[in-house]
Amino acid sequence: MLAVQQPLASVPDPRSxxxxxxxxxxxxxxxxxxxxxxxxxCPNQDVCASGTAKGPDPALPFVRERMTQVNHKILVLSGKxxxxxxxxxxxxxxxxxxxxxxxxxxxxxxxxxxxxxTILGIxxxxxxxxAAGWSPVYVQDNLGAMSVGFMLPSSKDxxxxxxxxxxxxxxxxxxxxxxxxxxxxxxxxxxxxxxEHLSIVQLLKESGIDGAVLITTPQEVALQDVARExxxxxxxxVRILGLxxxxxxxxxxxxxxxxxxxxxxxxxxxxxxxxxxVELLGSVPLDPRIGKSADYGVSFLDxxxxxxxxxxxxxxxxxxxxxxxxx
Amino acid sequence: MTAxxxxxxxxRLSSVKHIIIICSGKxxxxxxxxxxxxxxxxxxxxxxxxxxxxxxxxxxxxxxxxxxVDGSGVHQSSDGWVPVYADxxxxxxxxxxxxxxxxNRGDxxxxxxxxxxxxxxxxLSxxxxxxxxxxxxxxxxxxxxEHLSLMEHLSxxxxxxxxxxxxTPQAVALMDAMKSLSFTRAVKLPVLGIVExxxxxxxxxxxxxxxxxxxxxxxxxxxxxxxxFLGALPVDTELVxxxxxxxxxxxxxxxxxxxxxxxxGLARRYQETxxxxxxxxxxxxxxxxxxxxxxxxxxN
Numbered sequence: 001m002l003a004v005q006q007p008l009a010s011v012p013d014p015r016s017x018x019x020x021x022x023x024x025x026x027x028x029x030x031x032x033x034x035x036x037x038x039x040x041x042c043p044n045q046d047v048c049a050s051g052t053a054k055g056p057d058p059a060l061p062f063v064r065e066r067m068t069q070v071n072h073k074i075l076v077l078s079g080k081x082x083x084x085x086x087x088x089x090x091x092x093x094x095x096x097x098x099x100x101x102x103x104x105x106x107x108x109x110x111x112x113x114x115x116x117x118t119i120l121g122i123x124x125x126x127x128x129x130x131a132a133g134w135s136p137v138y139v140q141d142n143l144g145a146m147s148v149g150f151m152l153p154s155s156k157d158x159x160x161x162x163x164x165x166x167x168x169x170x171x172x173x174x175x176x177x178x179x180x181x182x183x184x185x186x187x188x189x190x191x192x193x194x195x196e197h198l199s200i201v202q203l204l205k206e207s208g209i210d211g212a213v214l215i216t217t218p219q220e221v222a223l224q225d226v227a228r229e230x231x232x233x234x235x236x237x238v239r240i241l242g243l244x245x246x247x248x249x250x251x252x253x254x255x256x257x258x259x260x261x262x263x264x265x266x267x268x269x270x271x272x273x274x275x276x277x278v279e280l281l282g283s284v285p286l287d288p289r290i291g292k293s294a295d296y297g298v299s300f301l302d303x304x305x306x307x308x309x310x311x312x313x314x315x316x317x318x319x320x321x322x323x324x325x326x327x
Numbered sequence: 328m329t330a331x332x333x334x335x336x337x338x339r340l341s342s343v344k345h346i347i348i349i350c351s352g353k354x355x356x357x358x359x360x361x362x363x364x365x366x367x368x369x370x371x372x373x374x375x376x377x378x379x380x381x382x383x384x385x386x387x388x389x390x391x392x393x394x395x396v397d398g399s400g401v402h403q404s405s406d407g408w409v410p411v412y413a414d415x416x417x418x419x420x421x422x423x424x425x426x427x428x429x430x431n432r433g434d435x436x437x438x439x440x441x442x443x444x445x446x447x448x449x450x451l452s453x454x455x456x457x458x459x460x461x462x463x464x465x466x467x468x469x470x471x472x473e474h475l476s477l478m479e480h481l482s483x484x485x486x487x488x489x490x491x492x493x494x495t496p497q498a499v500a501l502m503d504a505m506k507s508l509s510f511t512r513a514v515k516l517p518v519l520g521i522v523e524x525x526x527x528x529x530x531x532x533x534x535x536x537x538x539x540x541x542x543x544x545x546x547x548x549x550x551x552x553x554x555x556f557l558g559a560l561p562v563d564t565e566l567v568x569x570x571x572x573x574x575x576x577x578x579x580x581x582x583x584x585x586x587x588x589x590x591x592g593l594a595r596r597y598q599e600t601x602x603x604x605x606x607x608x609x610x611x612x613x614x615x616x617x618x619x620x621x622x623x624x625x626x627n
Contacts, residue, residue, distance in 0.1 A: 081354005081468040112469030113503040158506040163440035191354040192386035225387040228435035254535035295498035
């Protein structure tokens with residue numbers, strides 16, 4: 001039983017626990033592998049005890065091979081849902097791809113709620129298989145995307161998968177998708193800090209992740225979840241490129257007065273950034289047209305170049321490029 | 328009646344009359360806020376209703392903050408974990424969340440499925456809820472481990488379960504809400520209805536209604552899918568501040584008793600927000616459907 005006062009004390013290194021492990025699995029890389037009480041009755045007990053399970057994931061060499069052609073890998077994370085992760089990932093993709101010489105890919109690892117196909121306006125597309133692997137769906141010549149949304153017979157279908165199946169698909173996305181040579185791979189994640197996040201970090205460890213962009217909104221409930229995400233990044237050793245505050249302020253289209261829909265009751269992202277020593281890349285005001293663009297699958301940056309949100313996005317993206325050391 | 332399985336969960340929940348699961352495919356549409364509002368509205372709707380609220384969003388618990396019990400701890404008693412009472416000494420609004428178990432609120436819970444499953448089972452079997460009229464369960468976004476585990480562990484009490492689906496009016500959120508609805512159908516969970524959250528925003532300056540996240544989509548979906556539409560809630564800045572800050576600054580000179588300052592004060596102030604008034608109507612519709620559903624189940 002978990003001790004109530006210290007629930008985290010017994011948590012093993014999350015990276016070494018197999019997806020289908022018993023509840024208190026010590027992790028295959030642990031000294032106690034195959035020897036702790038929780039291992040009793042586990043079908044893999046003997047394998048773990050013999051020490052041979054300490055080897056790396058068999059998918060890793062294939063992922064590494066595929067990822068040698070990808071220059072920058074950027075994660076878009078947030079502990080909280082609905083703060084604009086997918087929207088930001090899509091804008092980032094579009095902004096990178098506005099330079100015709102830059103090849104960009106967007107990978108959506110939100111298996112249960114994929115939004116990327118809709119936001120990019122390619123919801124009805126399907127994935128094709130070739131000898132080289134799965135072909136991404138292209139929005140334009142230099143912007144490809146991959147999502148579980150392209151694989152479902154109907155958008156109404158729910159993907160009711162537990163962790164191991166989700167991880168299997170993520171591994172396939174990384175090793176079987178024929179991205180070709182990419183300058184940027186933007187990875188959009190589901191909310192939380194769970195299977196999908198651990199898997200992606202684990203699988204890309206050798207190839208190296210350039211860093212993570214964390215998205216938040218100004219309320220304390222969202223900031224708390226993002227603080228947990230920062231803690232996660234530090235635990236698993238992913239560099240944090242910076243924090244983006246979304247839905248900060250709303251300009252009434254009628255009277256042009258700015259009001260705070262999601263009031264930063266505790267100082268907003270600026271305070272969180274300061275407290276956790278993370279760079280605040282910028283704040284994007286709430287513009288109803290952002291949501292509308294996402295629903296219609298058009299690029300907000302191209303449609304409404306005069307919106308204050310567009311300039312905020314572009315400044316953030318420029319800053320990201322600077323951090324990554326690109327022109 | 329078929330033979331009811333006897334499990335630690337079914338024994339523990341035998342004293343709970345109704346279990347309402349709040350779900351949504353999309354994150355950030357207001358599941359926790361609707362769960363908190365439902366609990367608060369049930370709380371004020373009668374003077375002796377006992378309500379429990381269980382937050383199974385393990386990697387992003389929001390309920391403690393919203394009910395103003397952030398930073399509280401859970402105690403162990405001989406009869407299980409004692410939930411945190413948001414209304415202090417009245418002890419009619421019990422909360423349980425992984426947030427109460429963390430040493431530091433910035434700590435992340437980085438767990439894969441099997442550990443989440445174990446935690447959910449413990450929440451269902453080890454918390455000393457006592458007699459409850461309603462247990463509201465707030466879930467994380469998606470249709471994955473937490474949801475499957477929840478349904479698995481609650482299967483012995485399946486005839487007392489029902490679900491509310493929360494969505495916002497945008498196409499992206501509706502698509503995910505549809506997935507949630509497919510999920511409830513796959514696991515044969517009766518749906519009490521759909522709540523459309525963040526439906527329009529009233530400019531505090533000129534009163535102009537802006538459809539920040541569009542409007543009407545939830546109602547449309549409910550009609551198409553033959554599910555009751557419970558109501559639409561606009562973006563309510565008063566509510567956002569109330570649930571977000573969730574701490575009451577006592578007016579100068581007045582010394583409020585402890586209960587007044589915490590849960591009770593929150594419930595009272597919630598009733599005064601525009602959402603609080605709208606939610607009363609939602610609750611009426613919801614309870615009507617709940618009764619109808621249960622009548623149908625018991626007559627089968």
